[in-house]
Amino acid sequence: MNFASDNAYGVLPQVWAALHAADQGTALAYGNDSATKNLTARFAERFERDVAAFPVFTGTAANALALACLTPPFGAVLCHKDSHIMTSECGAPEFFSGAKLIGLDGADGKLTPDGIAEALEGLDGSVHSVQPRAISVSQASELGTVYTAAELTAISTLARAKGLKLHMDGARFANAMAHLGGTAADATWKCGVDVMSFGATKAGALAAEAVVFFDPALAGEFEYRRKRGGHLASKMRFVSVQLEAMLQDDLWLASGARANALATQVASQLKQVTDIEIAYPVETNMVFARMPAEKAARMRAGGVQFHDWFPVQKDGTVITRIALAFATPDEHVARLIELAKK
Amino acid sequence: MNFASDNAYGVLPQVWAALHAADQGTALAYGNDSATKNLTARFAERFERDVAAFPVFTGTAANALALACLTPPFGAVLCHKDSHIMTSECGAPEFFSGAKLIGLDGADGKLTPDGIAEALEGLDGSVHSVQPRAISVSQASELGTVYTAAELTAISTLARAKGLKLHMDGARFANAMAHLGGTAADATWKCGVDVMSFGATKAGALAAEAVVFFDPALAGEFEYRRKRGGHLASKMRFVSVQLEAMLQDDLWLASGARANALATQVASQLKQVTDIEIAYPVETNMVFARMPAEKAARMRAGGVQFHDWFPVQKDGTVITRIALAFATPDEHVARLIELAKK
């Protein structure tokens, strides 16, 4: 029973159907096929504005390529110190952009305007220092929390004032949107987001993410950088149709909603267990549960997999991460709760 | 009727079957699944020796990552001036490795020991010059030709003597092997190849290539470089099982053989056309046919797609590339020949 990662589950039937449908006759290679050419229109509809959208295979590629379009090599990207780009991409954003990532504190995995303002003050603007050029937020964050529209707007207002661009890592954007409600437009460019990594893999695609530029003018270098990074698929249509399928009837959103609902259910049950404490607000599909390390071990012995997210504390407790996915079976959830209550 | 690229066709049924079979229950993410863990053993069997094998999505990623493991940033990689890594990867090998690619002449798209030796003489070994560290051959070459075992061995012998490693870009290794016959071992590490990019996509996978190190000791940095390049798939099992399916009963080889057979057929027919000349030996799946530019235009008007591979010459002729694939329909081939004979 896998609660270790929302990547543990496979592929939605609608995605399989789209993949098979794409395997008819021939298509031009390297993204010159019609599905890829139509993809920008699909994203434009979804986000209710002109965009430039590009498929890639992985979230790390999406983030690294997007950021490389926003900053010169002597630039800096401000992000949360616990964000995926900072801790879990083996330096990919730095490799693709040349820029320095500056990790900031912030409660519940989220940046704050004050934290950003303070960091900018410390960067003296002289030639001795890297030059801040972008801010990257994760929506949802690595701790499963979600920026409200107001919070994002406050950050983007500061970004604009300082001449910085705003990137959103949306590997779990489906989960964030399921929590926020409203339109995708409301939660992105209307809040001042310039470019986002739109995640589909965790929501049920095989391997498909998109970089969506809300200002197409920022995308001028993207295709060269993608090719140079080895991320231009020869049979690109098979990536593009996954994204198309996920957008169709907002399949991505339904997928995120189901995972979130399971997390809410888990959290509400675990909250009642005396030796478990919920460490962060459960707003999406992940429950961070602090519990005695030996309890975590017992639960694992009972057949459920999940990660310790931080090292074991001195008091013997550990913050574990329980990840729910679009396809996590109800009976697995029930068993998890049962084990937790023992 | 697409003769433009061997990427124009889709996915083999056996690959689809493997993909669906992989979509059962859950699997650990990022390559910790069993299919990925077994892949090295599959390649070891196929190549009859210990190897270290790693799946990636694209051939450019395979080449660039492999080369980055062979050379420091101040190194040089010798390759054919018309090779894919030199002309068609937007600088990816340089981006990943930092090294300089030095393009050499050579008949029919193939390097020669003499050409390599001469180039090495020109690199003076001083600190002012990049330091040659690797040679990269394409098997089959960009012009569809194939190195014999003797030719490869002559190159690797020189490489060894000079302290260089030998990389093989095997995007069309299936086609090369179908031409060569013999074992995959005979054509690679027994000829002194240190690492290869093993192509499966052109042979009928959806998106799957492997980097195969014949000396596993060279692979120490690979996994970090792959992640840093954004090429570590979260649902890696879906890449690995494609490769497994292609290796099963040598499906890759059958696929290459069919494409080659079509090319042989096309070449033998086109050879008989008075205003067509076959420009390079047809050893694999591509026919380079020199013809009047206006004839090429007429053929395209008749419904067949193919590329001009070099600019139109002063005499009004052009060298076109006609690519055959594992799934090119016989009737398309017949129509192509008919149009050529008009």
Place this chain on the structure above:
Amino acid sequence: MNFASDNAYGVLPQVWAALHAADQGTALAYGNDSATKNLTARFAERFERDVAAFPVFTGTAANALALACLTPPFGAVLCHKDSHIMTSECGAPEFFSGAKLIGLDGADGKLTPDGIAEALEGLDGSVHSVQPRAISVSQASELGTVYTAAELTAISTLARAKGLKLHMDGARFANAMAHLGGTAADATWKCGVDVMSFGATKAGALAAEAVVFFDPALAGEFEYRRKRGGHLASKMRFVSVQLEAMLQDDLWLASGARANALATQVASQLKQVTDIEIAYPVETNMVFARMPAEKAARMRAGGVQFHDWFPVQKDGTVITRIALAFATPDEHVARLIELAKK
């Protein structure tokens, strides 16, 4: 009256003499001259062991090139969050090495073994994370403080245990040694330092620093990286003889000692001023004095230049940095103190 930087003063007479002496006849270019060839022997004498030593023009080049020899592009370098390499080199260490710098807290600008150990625990060792490969300490630190031999040894012991190399940024090594006493060997490789940037410019050279490898085996890539970085001087002898002159009769050390003595004098006087507080231990040539921002303004109006080192605090005070140099005139110091006491 310049207290803004220890780079404000020029060149020692002995360095001028050496420069002129080097301008006799001809010399082989690019470091093949005798002075450069002898430099390693000079440093070997000074450090009482075999070394490999290489001159460069700037401290940033020394640090960046040294670190690039210690870490692969997917590596990490642990350093103090306020260190020069972290804040004041516009990303040069990252540019040359590809690695990520991870800035740690630590009182008085110094790293601690506990802080390092904690950071290493957070780097999970998986392929998702950059791989720690080196620690960089500044001796003296950016806040003018000095690691004791015991402190350095504790850090290097941890480094060894974790497979990390230890680099020392010695832009102000002369000041640190003047404080520590003892031998240069005692303060470096005997404490486990693997490679250092040996600063001469701040101590009275025109433009000369050396990278000194205490383990010459680590230096294999240095000369290629230096050339590739544009740091191989054509008339290298004029860099090398500066270093030779600084080493001769320990001129570097005398220079550091004089600057330190002035700083001690300034600190002891400023300590007596009621609205001034000395912010960090004054161990070398810099006095960090907290004072009301308006007092700092009045002093500047009186003709002395110095930097605010951190932003003005909410209580209206600011931590200023008063830098003393080998050539700061006594009367300037007297005037500074007079202004402070007003």
Place this chain on the structure above:
Amino acid sequence: MNFASDNAYGVLPQVWAALHAADQGTALAYGNDSATKNLTARFAERFERDVAAFPVFTGTAANALALACLTPPFGAVLCHKDSHIMTSECGAPEFFSGAKLIGLDGADGKLTPDGIAEALEGLDGSVHSVQPRAISVSQASELGTVYTAAELTAISTLARAKGLKLHMDGARFANAMAHLGGTAADATWKCGVDVMSFGATKAGALAAEAVVFFDPALAGEFEYRRKRGGHLASKMRFVSVQLEAMLQDDLWLASGARANALATQVASQLKQVTDIEIAYPVETNMVFARMPAEKAARMRAGGVQFHDWFPVQKDGTVITRIALAFATPDEHVARLIELAKK
């Protein structure tokens, strides 16, 4: 007797005088001194237009940093296959810019518009290929030849038409100008040069080159890239005043003229020797003399140093390079000729 390099000689008296004059009192560090601030005005006067000029220590740094301002990482720079940036900078231009250098043929070390046009045709403009963004010419070339204003203009006209910038490596610009006559403006921006590396070291500076942007708008990133490359001198005034001294009364030009005159003298004498052939037009300070390898050996045994510039040919001859400098003594020249005539 050194004819190996024009870097073999030291420093002109006027440069020494300027260096000493700069060593008065204090100056702001890192280029905030008055000499550095005035340098742009000095170059503007000399080139009779607004420029942005920046001092660096080495020619490799000048070239690499200049090119990095002209091209994105996925760009290409067209240059002569035997140019210094292509063969003798250990990949520095690629390191700083990320771009690919494409080496072209061309008689006597010079590019031609036809050669450039043909190369551009081969770069198909698609995303698969690096994107040509700049052309770099060497004035004088590595073979000592000089582009006429008409030749340069033809190249820049093509560059403009194709959207490429034109860089000039002027490590030996003094020699080129001494050959060309006319004004520096006539030979640079009036011919369409966008940015140049202005060499002073070979002409008698200690270590000083300048990057001169004839379009200051191209210089926006320069200072950050210079710092990030470790090329921002802390005591910058000592670099800037060397350049000031070289510009004063056109000292640089006189220096180039003297070296050229010696080369002319050597060439005219060697031409008369039966077993010596002058390989390229002698237009500046270098004589490329083809002679039997054993004659070259005998001359060296007689006490003169010079390089074989290409490998020994099958007929036993070798093309040697005899470099003359601003300070080569007349008696050394006489001795060289005497040895050649033996």
